[in-house]
Amino acid sequence: MPVALKIFISALLINNIILMRFIGLCPYIGMSTDVKQSVGMGFAVTFVMVMASTVTWALYHFVLLPLGLEFLQILVFILIIASLVQLVEFYLKKAAPALYLSMGIYLPLITTNCAILAVTFDNITAGHTFFQSIAYSVGVALGFMLAMVLLAGLRTRIRTAAIPPFLRGNPILFVLSSLVAVSFMGFAGLIK
């Protein structure tokens, strides 16, 4: 199996960013009220995540590393992501209004989405090559979308269920996530 595919599968299922690593929980709980909304958020995250990891990878390897400024990583990456999201928003508004309408509302939320920043750091710590970092970010983003769609589906299913009173509201969402996470642990042996 090629390395990039291994990285992709592992990011998508085995180390699912939400269910196994708890990164990006805020939008996961907050935005998963229905399947359509989760898909929209998922696509917006995929888009920004791939762009962010491309830009930050290049910046780290061609600017920060040669100049010996690795310690500025946190500061530079968060600013890059914040400004990137702004630029993408302006561009989409002008160039593709239809696309902007379908995912534009999610874009400002993504700036402070820890998943994006975590992926850019992971790419550096894991020493991914440029191509591998793209495979990784696509895998993580699709894993994010998968987890959100699963929770959104479950939420619509339990709408009429008889939930024990002490679990009503938010607690039941975490119980559901726990059960989904148990099933995701079954993927652990997928890659040798």
Place this chain on the structure above:
Amino acid sequence: MNQRTSVFLQGLVIENPLAIIMIGLCSALAVTTSVANGIGMSLAMTFVLVTSEVIISLFRKLIPESVRIPIFIIIIAAFTTMVDLVMKAYFPDLSKAMGVFIPLIVVNCIIMGRVEAFASKQSVSNAFLDALGMGLGYTWVLISMSVVRELLGNGTILGIQIMPEAYQPILFFVLPPGGFLVFALFISFNLFMKKKWTKSPSGISDPEGGN
């Protein structure tokens, strides 16, 4: 109650960032597999919260309204970098165990939320108390969760054997699904307590669970 004390107590119970408002969950669920990690993360978080709130409150009249968010981010990122480098230098094991979660303090919604909603409008001493209260509110939730998870999942607290030798550790609790379940029960308990407290004096019951 004196106004200062009420600012301090807000974060501890009534507006507890994790249990009531439910923001900044990522780090709370991920690092609570052992008590040592929980304490390390709480200290890092409280340090960044207190320093950024104080600095931002100090300069609140100089920061232009329109570019305040980028300025807040830079200040928070600077303190996070400090914590990250100090941890790497003096506590390499702890830093490795928490991995990406230390740099992720920079996008933790608790800090951004408090800075935007509180520190940028209040005096330095109030901001300091608020940060301390929020930090301690974060700390007690994190430590109590990690005590439950380490005790059940490993039979130890801070690496010291607590459970009898014959105890078979329930591995489930230190694995990711256990984190979700413990947190679910934790917020369920918190909502129950909140309901009980708000119900008894005024007779007004809370709407189901919030969300």
